[in-house]
Amino acid sequence: xxxxxxxxxxxxxxxxxxxxxxxxxxxxxxxxxxxxxxxxxxxxxxxxxxxxxxxxxxxxxxxxxxxxxxxxxxxxxxxxxxxxxxxxxxxxxxxxxxxxxxxxxxxxxxxxxxxxxxxxxxxxxxxxxxxxxxxxxxxxxxxxxxxxxxxxxxxxxxxxxxxxxxxxxxxxxxxxxxxxxxxxxxxxxxxxxxxxxxxxxxxxxxxxxxxxxxxxxxxxxxxxxxxxxxxxxxxxxxxxxxxxxxxxxxxxxxxxxxxxxxxxxxxxxxxxxxxxxxxxxxxxxxx
Numbered sequence: 001x002x003x004x005x006x007x008x009x010x011x012x013x014x015x016x017x018x019x020x021x022x023x024x025x026x027x028x029x030x031x032x033x034x035x036x037x038x039x040x041x042x043x044x045x046x047x048x049x050x051x052x053x054x055x056x057x058x059x060x061x062x063x064x065x066x067x068x069x070x071x072x073x074x075x076x077x078x079x080x081x082x083x084x085x086x087x088x089x090x091x092x093x094x095x096x097x098x099x100x101x102x103x104x105x106x107x108x109x110x111x112x113x114x115x116x117x118x119x120x121x122x123x124x125x126x127x128x129x130x131x132x133x134x135x136x137x138x139x140x141x142x143x144x145x146x147x148x149x150x151x152x153x154x155x156x157x158x159x160x161x162x163x164x165x166x167x168x169x170x171x172x173x174x175x176x177x178x179x180x181x182x183x184x185x186x187x188x189x190x191x192x193x194x195x196x197x198x199x200x201x202x203x204x205x206x207x208x209x210x211x212x213x214x215x216x217x218x219x220x221x222x223x224x225x226x227x228x229x230x231x232x233x234x235x236x237x238x239x240x241x242x243x244x245x246x247x248x249x250x251x252x253x254x255x256x257x258x259x260x261x262x263x264x265x266x267x268x269x270x271x272x273x274x275x276x277x278x279x280x281x282x283x284x285x286x287x
Contacts, residue, residue, distance in 0.1 A: 009052040013139070013167070016053055020165055021142040027051055029161050031074055031111060059113070059167065062086060071169040073113025080112060089173035092180040092198060096128035099184050101192050112169055117161045119153065119221070121257060122192040126153065127216035128182055130224055131198040134171050140164035153221050178202045178210065181281030183274050187261065193217040194261040195270035199278035203286050206236045213278060217261070218253050218271040225249045225275055237283055245279060246272035 010016040020027070027049040053059060059074040062083045069089055071080065080086050080097040087094045100106060100115075100123075115125040116136070126149075134149040140163060147158075149169075158164050174180065184196040195218050202210030211232050215223040228248050235241055250272030258264035 006049045007052065008049060009055060011055055013056060013058045016051070016056060016165055017139050017142055019051055020139065020163070023049060027162055029053055029117075029165060031114060053165065064089070067172065069171045069173065071112055071171070073116075073166040073168055074111050075113075077107045077110050077112070077115075081107070090132060090171050092128050092132060092174065092182060092200065093125075093171065095180075095182045096124050096198065099182065099193075099196075100124050101186070113166045116149070116152075116169070117166055121220050122217045122261065124182075124184065124193065124196065124216070127196060127214040127222045128198040129169065129171070130222050131200050131212045131214045131226075132171050132174070133212070134169060136169055137167045138164045139167055146170065150224065174200065175202065177287070179282040179284070179286035181278045181285060183278040183281060185270060185274060192261060195267060195274045197271075197274035197278035199275070199282040201279060201282040201286065203283065207234055208232045208237065208283075209234070211279070213249070213275050215249060215253070215271045215275055218256055218267045218274075220255065220257065223249075223252055223271065225252050225271075228252055229275070229279075232279075237280070242276050242280070245276045248272070249275035 008019050010019055029051045031054045054074065060072045062075060062079065062085055063070050064085055069085060077097045077100050081094055100110065112125060115123050129149055135146050136149050136152060137144055137146050138158060138160065140158060144167065152158060160166055179201045180199065182196065182198045184193045186193045196216045198214050200212040201208060211229055212226045213229055215225060225248070229245055232241060232245065250268050253268040253271040256264040256267040
């Protein structure tokens with residue numbers, strides 16, 4: 001690494017696109033630095049070029065466009081919690097943002113884009129976004145691309161934060177007839193979760209007709225158990241079905257995390273419990 005890294009501060013998306021596409025390896029995109037600076041200070045990351053995108057207004061704000069809700073990558077958690085469009089159209093996301101650990105400082109400085117780019121397994125935003133079928137728009141190789149968030153999290157070739165720039169998050173409004181819930185298990189108030197789950201449930205009478213469930217903080221990446229639980233569709237929620245959900249969701253946590261938030265065997269069990277709790281709460285929330 002150069003002894004004197006370069007610092008670049010583009011003011012527009014066009015400038016940022018030009019800078020990123022014109023660089024080879026060794027660059028890192030930084031906004032608030034909440035996630036990156038500890039790694040840089042400890043020498044885990046040693047970039048040659050810092051690209052500060054914090055002054056690009058086009059990366060901030062929440063708008064409704066053509067039946068979609070667009071959330072700029074630099075929109076902070078507090079704005080997501082308080083925004084009327086989010087609260088009325090995608091309340092699951094507002095709820096998840098409100099549970100983000102770290103207190104007022106993190107809520108006022110942490111961004112939805114930073115939450116996504118870091119791919120931190122204990123963060124709260126990704127499970128809810130994945131349950132919502134979210135897409136993201138990124139700039140890579142000088143071009144704006146739209147991809148499913150579920151594809152982004154499993155494909156490192158996009159190079160978010162170095163080779164590509166996350167521009168916005170795109171979410172369709174939730175059905176007003178669906179119930180939803182975000183359940184978080186945590187050791188201390190305001191802390192990281194040991195397990196969490198986001199659920200969206202649609203009922204036909206008393207029978208489950210639609211189900212999306214994503215479990216977080218249990219494995220390295222959020223665990224979408226919707227397909228595994230597809231057998232719930234057409235059934236009425238019951239103690240038997242609840243036990244089946246727990247067993248199937250837990251079985252999907254094949255490589256559970258083991259850290260100070262809980263060991264692997266316990267986290268594996270919690271995957272099932274949190275999936276079950278989220279579904280139960282979502283069913284109860286159906287109008």
